[in-house]
Amino acid sequence: xxxxxxxxxxxxxxxxxxxxxxxxxxxxxxxxxxxxxxxxxxxxxxxxxxxxxxxxxxxxxxxxxxxxxxxxxxxxxxxxxxxxxxxxxxxxxxxxxxxxxxxxxxxxxx
Amino acid sequence: xxxxxxxxxxxxxxxxxxxxxxxxxxxxxxxxxxxxxxxxxxxxxxxxxxxxxxxxxxxxxxxxxxxxxxxxxxxxxxxxxxxxxxxxxxxxxxxxxxxxxxxxxxxxxxxxxx
Numbered sequence: 001x002x003x004x005x006x007x008x009x010x011x012x013x014x015x016x017x018x019x020x021x022x023x024x025x026x027x028x029x030x031x032x033x034x035x036x037x038x039x040x041x042x043x044x045x046x047x048x049x050x051x052x053x054x055x056x057x058x059x060x061x062x063x064x065x066x067x068x069x070x071x072x073x074x075x076x077x078x079x080x081x082x083x084x085x086x087x088x089x090x091x092x093x094x095x096x097x098x099x100x101x102x103x104x105x106x107x108x109x110x
Numbered sequence: 111x112x113x114x115x116x117x118x119x120x121x122x123x124x125x126x127x128x129x130x131x132x133x134x135x136x137x138x139x140x141x142x143x144x145x146x147x148x149x150x151x152x153x154x155x156x157x158x159x160x161x162x163x164x165x166x167x168x169x170x171x172x173x174x175x176x177x178x179x180x181x182x183x184x185x186x187x188x189x190x191x192x193x194x195x196x197x198x199x200x201x202x203x204x205x206x207x208x209x210x211x212x213x214x215x216x217x218x219x220x221x222x223x224x
Contacts, residue, residue, distance in 0.1 A: 004148075033212070043153065044202070066159040087152045096205050096213060097143065097166065100152025 002099035024036035114216035135204030
């Protein structure tokens with residue numbers, strides 16, 4: 001099966017940089033995704049890393065190291081609207097049935 | 111593209127009653143997934159359809175749960191004889207296999223069993 005571990009919460013000030021780490025143990029690995037979820041909202045896709053390295057999308061970047069079974073999401077130039085839960089997730093097969101971590105709650109303070 | 115829509119958004123029911131949730135996926139997506147999410151946790155996979163075929167059911171899906179996607183478009187998730195432990199957010203998602211790794215989620219149907 002899949003097991004993904006991430007910190008439960010992070011607090012930072014506006015303009016700061018936050019890194020959310022995710023370590024995984026999987027019986028088969030098809031890549032690492034990141035999703036954002038605001039309170040009461042739908043999870044929304046942020047990024048997907050199938051291969052090692054850094055993927056950058058605006059203020060957010062995601063990194064994967066398959067040899068270390070580790071990835072992270074980097075949030076730069078934090079804004080108040082970035083306060084949300086962030087989930088790492090991994091497909092259990094190429095059918096994209098995702099296993100999610102428990103989520104990291106990011107709180108951005110003024 | 112109107113996104114994934116779910117109905118109802120909120121449902122309060124008494125223990126023992128049956129409830130049904132509906133999901134309308136993005137029209138061109140042939141894969142549809144149901145997940146369950148409880149407070150402070152990530153979504154947990156329940157079941158998945160490719161077109162009208164239900165290809166996998168999680169062990170979380172007891173025999174009180176049934177899901178259908180009769181014409182390969184919308185899907186329903188029915189819970190019979192609800193229990194308090196069924197209280198959760200039920201999320202539907204759809205996927206275009208070309209878009210690697212991305213699921214499009216609806217805003218969910220929140221179930222409260224009293």
